[in-house]
Amino acid sequence: MNKETKQILIDLIGYYNVIGTEDDPGFVPFADIVRRASKALERETSKKKPATRRNSADVDPYAIDVVGG
Numbered sequence: 001m002n003k004e005t006k007q008i009l010i011d012l013i014g015y016y017n018v019i020g021t022e023d024d025p026g027f028v029p030f031a032d033i034v035r036r037a038s039k040a041l042e043r044e045t046s047k048k049k050p051a052t053r054r055n056s057a058d059v060d061p062y063a064i065d066v067v068g069g
Contacts, residue, residue: 001021004036004040007035008033008040010035011029011033011036012033012037015029015030015033
């Protein structure tokens, strides 16, 4: 787990701990945490994605090498 992930989790726990109290900051800080987490996940998955991976749209089902034989 990297520093960014740890900080996101710490912020999420901090947010959770003040929900329903007089210090409740509302939804905006939660949305910011979610946005940061989403960006971190996107960066992490883009690092791990192999360059040779194909999507179904990249495959021609009528190509000779794809149709077995």
